[in-house]
Amino acid sequence: MFGADKYPSTALRDAVEAFSSLPGVGSRSALRLALHLLRQPSERIHHFADSLNHLADDVHYCRHCMMVCDGDECDICADRSRDHSTICVVESVRDVMSIEGTAQYFGVYHVLGGVISPLEGIGPSDIAIRELVDRLSRGGVSEVILALRGDVEGDTTSLYIHRQIEKFGVTVTTLARGLGFGDALEYADPLTLGRSITGRQPLKI
Amino acid sequence: MFGADKYPSTALRDAVEAFSSLPGVGSRSALRLALHLLRQPSERIHHFADSLNHLADDVHYCRHCMMVCDGDECDICADRSRDHSTICVVESVRDVMSIEGTAQYFGVYHVLGGVISPLEGIGPSDIAIRELVDRLSRGGVSEVILALRGDVEGDTTSLYIHRQIEKFGVTVTTLARGLGFGDALEYADPLTLGRSITGRQPLKI
Numbered sequence: 001m002f003g004a005d006k007y008p009s010t011a012l013r014d015a016v017e018a019f020s021s022l023p024g025v026g027s028r029s030a031l032r033l034a035l036h037l038l039r040q041p042s043e044r045i046h047h048f049a050d051s052l053n054h055l056a057d058d059v060h061y062c063r064h065c066m067m068v069c070d071g072d073e074c075d076i077c078a079d080r081s082r083d084h085s086t087i088c089v090v091e092s093v094r095d096v097m098s099i100e101g102t103a104q105y106f107g108v109y110h111v112l113g114g115v116i117s118p119l120e121g122i123g124p125s126d127i128a129i130r131e132l133v134d135r136l137s138r139g140g141v142s143e144v145i146l147a148l149r150g151d152v153e154g155d156t157t158s159l160y161i162h163r164q165i166e167k168f169g170v171t172v173t174t175l176a177r178g179l180g181f182g183d184a185l186e187y188a189d190p191l192t193l194g195r196s197i198t199g200r201q202p203l204k205i
Numbered sequence: 206m207f208g209a210d211k212y213p214s215t216a217l218r219d220a221v222e223a224f225s226s227l228p229g230v231g232s233r234s235a236l237r238l239a240l241h242l243l244r245q246p247s248e249r250i251h252h253f254a255d256s257l258n259h260l261a262d263d264v265h266y267c268r269h270c271m272m273v274c275d276g277d278e279c280d281i282c283a284d285r286s287r288d289h290s291t292i293c294v295v296e297s298v299r300d301v302m303s304i305e306g307t308a309q310y311f312g313v314y315h316v317l318g319g320v321i322s323p324l325e326g327i328g329p330s331d332i333a334i335r336e337l338v339d340r341l342s343r344g345g346v347s348e349v350i351l352a353l354r355g356d357v358e359g360d361t362t363s364l365y366i367h368r369q370i371e372k373f374g375v376t377v378t379t380l381a382r383g384l385g386f387g388d389a390l391e392y393a394d395p396l397t398l399g400r401s402i403t404g405r406q407p408l409k410i
Contacts, residue, residue: 007302008272008273008274008279008280008298008301008302009263009264009265009273009274009275010263010275011256011259011260011262011263011264011275012260012264012273012298014256014259014260015256015257015259015260017256018252018253018256018257021249021253022238022241022242023237023238023241024234024237025238029229031299031302032228032229032299033227033228033230034260035297035298035299036227036228037227037257037260037261038260038264038273042261042262044226045257045258045260045261046257046258046261047223048223048226048257049254049255049257049258049261050254051216051219051220051222051223052220052223052242052250052251052253052254052257053250053251053254054216054219054220055216055217055219055220055239055242055243055250056242056247056250056251056254057216057247058214058215058216059214059216059217059243060214067213068213068214068217068243069213069214070214070215070216074213075213092240093213093217093240094236094237094240096213097212097213097236
């Protein structure tokens with residue numbers, strides 16, 4: 001009676017379809033999630049729905065760095081104690097949260113919202129490179145850290161940005177690549193090990 | 206700046222908390238899902254929220270079998286061509302959908318909504334056993350199939366139900382346990398292989 005896309009209730013079907021649209025959630029998991037919600041008091045389900053409406057309507061983006069925030073400026077850009085002459089360029093909001101989690105960085109950020117990927121149809125004008133160039137043209141920046149992923153798309157984006165901003169004469173750096181903390185040499189993949197050799201550092205004692 | 210439970214936006218935090226409440230979704234996955242939604246047009250996020258409100262308000266339960274449905278009777282119970290003298294007792298809505306998917310069963314169902322599990326504080330009165338007894342007391346049923354899971358809780362529930370309904374004199378059966386279709390003996394676990402030996406069947410040619 002119920003086939004692959006037939007559900008005993010239209011409301012259940014709609015909820016399963018909504019969950020299925022999320023990345024990494026198949027129709028079986030979506031059904032499990034919808035049935036889990038269905039076992040909760042209806043106020044909890046409404047609360048879930050409210051939080052999504054809130055997400056759609058009340059998330060803003062910082063006018064300086066494109067980070068998600070509550071107003072028109074994020075807490076980091078608004079913080080005068082941070083070093084506004086150093087900009088760390090990242091792909092996503094999650095990267096900002098990861099770097100903040102290290103408590104090792106005290107500059108500000110620039111969230112691109114993606115990396116250049118011709119295969120996925122994402123060109124330089126689809127991500128916030130123009131906004132970065134505008135920020136640099138206003139002066140006051142001494143270093144740009146390109147903290148993008150270590151794959152072809154990330155490297156392409158880094159190179160492209162470097163060409164766009166070299167005219168400003170700021171120092172352009174990138175994240176160190178190499179062995180992770182505690183990694184054994186024998187288990188490292190050859191590319192990572194190779195990068196850690198070519199990028200070797202003076203021993204600090 | 207953002208700790209384990211600090212987010213750059215309150216709306217983002219609320220959405221992450223909502224997703225984290227789902228089974229199998231940790232805070233990292235929840236953040237990934239919320240940020241994925243944030244990249245969608247806001248109408249799509251609202252549509253997601255609407256489907257959840259719809260789920261909270263518009264799912265009903267069949268008055269006969271407790272299956273989720275749109276009205277007060279599910280399509281299966283309303284179907285006069287099905288065998289209403291055979292009731293298949295299952296734990297959840299998903300089990301009904303799985304059995305319907307086999308296209309091998311033509312009776313009706315009874316959804317318990319759980320199994321007896323003293324460890325989780327679920328007793329006989331917390332699941333729809335009373336409703337099953339009421340159905341049987343109205344007569345017209347010749348067989349009850351106990352299609353519960355093959356673990357301690359499932360077996361306990363089957364035994365309990367059997368004791369409650371034996372007075373009605375209906376045939377009580379349970380699902381066959383044994384090797385799956387195409388399974389090799391050498392890879393079967395001893396319990397399953399043991400059950401398939403003790404439950405051996407006459408060869409049908």
